[in-house]
Amino acid sequence: MEPLSKSLQENLDWLTASFGNTADCYTKKIRIAGVECAVCLLDGLGNLEKTWEMLLKRIGIQPLLGMNGEKLLAYIMEKSDYPTEKTPIRDREDLIFRLTAGMTVILLEGCDKALALGTQVMPYRAIAAPSTEGNVRGSQEAFTELLRVNVSLIRRLIRTTDLCVEYAQLGQRSRTEYALCYNQKLVPKALLNQTRETLQKVRIPFLLDSAYLVPFLRKGPFHLFSGMGNTERPAVAAAKICEGKIVILVNGSPFALVLPTFFAEHFESLDDYSTTALFASVIRLVKYIAFFLAILLPAVYVMAVRFLPEALPYQLLTIIAKGEADTPFPITLEMLLVLVVLEIIREAGLRMPKQLGHSVTLVAAVIIGDTAVKAGIMSVPVITVAAIAAIAMYVIPSLYEQITLLRLGFVLLAGYLGVAGLAAGLFFLAVMICGDAQGYPYTFPIVPWNRSVVRDGVLRRSWRVLARNDYTLGDVEQEDTP
């Protein structure tokens, strides 16, 4: 780290050279108590008006006998009412860090340290309801883009001394700030150290979202399921921290990364804990059924029609045969086409301007849903099966990517290789699910079997039981090797 120079001009020259001709870097020389100083801030991040209000009060002070840069810095830090930071700036890296954090920096002649004043003013999006995690009851707050605000949202929910927040920076070109939040009493130390070390070693040009960190934190060979989840709800993040997990927040991203996240947790939602235990358990089971329907239904349909028609009831077989007789494509290709078209419609609905939303709905419903069937390009049973699978997928939005890939893979395998293809696909799925999540079994608490399955896993017990036996990550045994 390069220290600051005692020469004010040298420091200013370095600052100007570093930022180049950027218009938002504000620097102005002034004299305080007879000492030559320079005010520096990044316009928009720091409040220029507030800065000058403070400074104007001091500029008129008569020069004191024997005053120099060092003494003035000590005076302002210890005896003035300036909102100074706890420690002065000593090196150039820290100078840039404080400036980009929105602080006002005062460089002083004859002093190799600088003052940092808390004059941040950062406009940010208001805290709104989550856009990707819907729920009926419970908190309706979502994270926003500003890191400090997000941390404060969690802090507001966990008002104990156990919550610990560590700040650091990542990204050679962006120097993005991120925060590691955890409960210092509950988090497994090995997991914390491993995560901290991994993040320190990350080399990435820029960091715009917490999801960028997933491949670095996920070790080992290719895995479809990362063992990490994300949430935009401070309430969920706080609950995970209280379970001993680690939450990573990245400045500029409203999504927090939670690690580790187990497979069963994708089927849980905040509402589960607000409804009755019985209803929550039933809903969770429905979600598991939806997951397998979303992945397997098109594949089983294609396999049954192509290889095992005798397994289908006569009436159903007749309907399918009628539909297929009029379509030009083989069943596997037809199903793949419908699935790809559904993905195209979804992607179009997601990316296009909202004003055009009605057009896409109209085109999808009328042209694909109706005209394609009438024209004999696609059959009604195939579209029905694909539609059921698509709707089932939206029950577990956090597994959307995996379900989409697996569904296409399963249709290909079962459509061209029959029962053995389906079995091979299931084996692959099982292998992927049986991975690990930061050293913990991803399938916990289903495999290895743990009574948490019926306590708060696949099923949920009432709060009276949950409160009696509090679950934390420390209760999960880490992996062993024979």
Added chain:
Amino acid sequence: MKGKNSFSLLCLVSGLGSLYFRMPRQLPAQAALLVGVWQSILLYFVLRLVRKAGKDWKSSALVRGLLAFSFLFTASVDLLDLNRFYQSAYPNQLHGWLLGILLLGAAGMMTGGELRTLKHLTRLMFPLLGISLALLTLSCAGLFHTSNLTAWEGTEILREAFSLRDLIPWPEYLALALWGSREGTAPLFWVPAARTGISAFILTLAELALGDRGARWPAHSLSLLGQLSVFNRLEWIQITVWLLLLMTRLAFLIYLAGRLTENFPWWINTAAIWTGFLCLSMLDATRVWAVQRAVLWGTAGIILIRGLCRWEDPLKHWRSALR
């Protein structure tokens, strides 16, 4: 969960993996149960093999080579059994060589991964197996008639039942004896019980529903059943689950062979199994099984002759329990 326990569980699933495709006997259910109990007792004695203290078997190239060959050969024969069954159940659906590539590719991929995945997969297989057996029972419950149960009679059936033909020292049990210790091997006691139980269960179901009209292979008998409203036949669910079990077994054998032949990557072992499978498919099934028995007993014999393993008192456990 202790590591040794996981190893035993792997052996259990591995043993179950080959079960379904190896039940060609047309025995009445009670006879199957009797045979199962008899074989379980014998298998229990095989499982009491333990490594002799102070013997470094890994330094013996012969033993390592023989064991590796046993693993690969067993995997090839398993694949062969499966292929024969698959081609008879679904003729002209998939070529044998493609089926081999498909299953070995899936199984091999896993050994390219981590052992803990293999362990978790093993544990996942039990609920899957349970669900599929429950579905099977439900699907044909309406057809059950106790009058269909046939009593076994005659010495011929007993002689066949008690022949030592199917008593094989499976190589994974030898591996357990050489690698593992006796600690945490409790699940091993369930290996013979599970094999017997499931075998007898499936045969009983088929017999309850079909009596002596059942096909020679239990899976074919099952394909004649099915009363659920959505599908007329549910045997494909059963076969899918057994295929999963077999793939787990293949993965386990590839993994074990990989531990012995550390210089070879997993895909060489996988290719060796596939080649073995193609070569063996030209031979008669009974001859292949005879060769397999000879290879496995030979391997076990050499291991015993070289003094690497010894038999632990098989009744020690029970004696201490009685005390």
